[in-house]
Amino acid sequence: MMFLLYFLVFGLVVTIVMGLVTSWIDRKVTARVQYRVGPPFLQPLIDIVKLLGKETVIPAGAAREMFLFAPLLGFAGVVSASTVLWANQLHAAGFMGDLIVAVYLLTIPSLSIILGGFASGNPLASLGASREMKLVVAYELPFILAILVPVIWAGSFGLGDIIESQKSFMTAGHISGMIALAVAILCIQAKLAMVPFDIPEAETEIVEGPLVEYSGPALGIFKLTRSMLLFTLPFFLLVLFFGGLRFSGPGFFRTLLEYVGIVAILTVIRNTNPRVRIDQAVRFFWGPVTILAVIAVVLALNGI
Amino acid sequence: MGRTVIPIGPYHPLQEEPEFFTLTVEGETVVDIDVRIGYNHRGIEKLSESKTFENSTFVVERICGICSTSHPFAYTRAVEDIFPMEVPVRAKYIRTIIAEAERIHSHLLWLGLAGHFLGYNTVYMWAWKLREEILDVMEILSGNRNNYAMFKPGGVRRDIKKEDIPVCLKKIDSILPTLDMLKKAVLDDPVLHARLKGVGVLTYQEAIEFSALGPTSRASGVARDVRKDSPYGAYREMEWEMIVTGNGDVFDKAVIRILEMFESVKILKYCLNRLPEGEIDANIEDVPPGEGIGHIEAPRGETFHFVKSDGTNRPLRHKVRAPTFMNLPTYKATVKGETISDATIILAAIDPCYCCTERLAVKDTKGKMLYDGTDLVRLSREKTERLKRRMGIR
Secondary structure, X not given: OHHHHHHHHHHHHHHHHHHHHHHHHHHHHHHHHOOOOOOOOOHHHHHHHHHHOOOOOOOOOOOHHHHHHHHHHHHHHHHHHHHHHHHHHHXXXXXXXXXXXXXXXXXXXXXXXXXXXXXXXXHHHHHXXXXXHHHHHHHHHHHHHHHHHHHHHHOOOOHHHHHHHOOOOOHHHOHHHHXXXXXXXXXXXXXXXXXXXXXXXXXXXHOOHHHOOOOHHHHHHHHHHHHHHHHHHHHHHHHHHHOOOXXXXXHHHHHHHHHHHHHHHHHHHHHOOOOOOXXXXXXXXXXXXXHHHHXXXXXXXXXX | OOEEEEEEOOOXXXXXXXXXXXXEEEOOEEEEEEEEXXXXXXXXXXXXXXXXXXXHHHHHHXXXXXXXXXXXXXXXXXXXXXXOOOOOXXXXXXXXXXXXXHHHHHHHHHHHHHHHHOOOHHHHHHHHHHHHHHHHHHHHHHOOOOOOOOEEOOXXXXXXXXXXXXXHHHHHHHHHHHHHHHHHXXXXXXXXXXXXXXXXXXXXXXXXXXXXXXXXXXXXXXOOOHHHHOOOOOOOOOOOOOOOOOOOOHHHHHHHHHHHHHHHHHHHHHHHHOOOXXXXXXXXXXXXXXXXEEEEEEOOEEEEEEEEXXXXXXXXXXXXXXXXXXXXXXXXHHOOOOEHHHHHXXXXXXXXXXHHHOOOOEEXXXXXXXXXXXXXXXXXXXXXXXXXXXXXXX
């Protein structure tokens, strides 16, 4: 019963609301950087509602069931991941190794895009899907290495233990924590498919890639999933590196600052870089980023 | 590895005009490219033959919305080439001012689009914001933000007011700091270096063989610029530098365009400061029979016009060749062997203008050529003759 409450209220409603608010912040800041006015506050919601009211066109060459199942899979993944995080955040209602579950669940939206892209039977979509596949392979390794650092500091794979262990001193305060945080931010930039890593969707190259054939509610759910990830992934980093959310007194402002800070870094990176090529992205993640992540792990093992 | 065909077009977010590229790819590598244009053919040359010499200026102005001065400039020079005449010096200066301001706005527009194609939307918006200032200058000088309608055979249609000059100079100066910043943002960005250097290389030899024009050829080390090689307007009067680099890649093409904007600012300020007094129009009465050619350096390269007159008040034949016509085939050399991600920016790097380049040919469904351009002109002439005979005109 308790789990259902977390699932419906926090995993679904709060994540959607926060995701849409965050994507509004992202769009507004981007617009101001680019000398534009930017969208009104409700625009992200209006976009999703509009898409939900439209017709879904299924292309003749598509694998029908898979094509429609893919967006739901991604949506379910992000809702579950968010639920696990909120359950640990609010009631320490975690279980052994729920960090590993969260990492897996956060990969599902990327997999759903690959699935949807191949199912739609469009050359541009399958090109985008294969690029997404390469990108996932590229960023998962450094991402998991970066996550190991808070695990080493807490001495446990439980999210609740990780939050608990940071009560006195947060992981991001250590040198190894800082390096790991930087690596993780780069990885979630790629997870969110934001410039410079929006290679799978590259509008001017392959016309939104895997999403090219999607329309109506199916597209709306993909977009909503993306917005929810924009909240869930920074939230995940807050839990791992900053000891979770705080809701009372000055702690609330600190949390707000940390959250907006991470979102601002993502937005700034997205607005000051051109898109890289897929081979460059793979080389970047497997080269310098992985080396940094390994250094962070070694430092953390030595207690620095 | 299996080959796939990736279509770009006929309607694609990459380009603002309809055109169709067929990329044959192996994995992500492009092995062949085919370009189809012709979705936008308007029959300008034929249309021009039915207008008077003066009215044709406005028709050719509408060939291209971006370089809308280059065509009237080349056309008026072609008409003035038919018989010996001299354009007043003040008119030459005004023509140079308009042409250079247009070069700045065109290069800024390209820079913005190139940024957009790379997903670098901040550059896109900033470049276009900067372009607004130049459009404002155009509005002050000509009354129009686009399609300036300043040219006529023998001179210009509108004088520049003395009190407008300081306002324009101030606006031009105001773009320099941002232009400097954009230059640094592009030239010093390591990610852009990684993305653009060594991509889509057009070698010196290939540039010669394809007869590439404008920034496309100058990026490959071919020092070719009509403003230097056969000076017209007021370009002889002042010191300015032709920007030439040698690598021929997309990065160099961007460098050329950015640095050229600074040269254009130089020329623009020189002309505005030293605008001579005098007439602005030679008041041509009649155009005698004869042939004339006019060529000028448009933002994209050499624009070439040929006009033939038979002594009436209309051109008998008017031939247009826009620079993209020569630059388009360089795709065969630059795109092959690159990845799809790079193909799009290489396609954009020549700053293509397809509606300037449109040609028409008639083919049957099996691809056999029935009529080419020459045949169509001949058919059209024969039809006119038939109609004239039937109606008893002669």
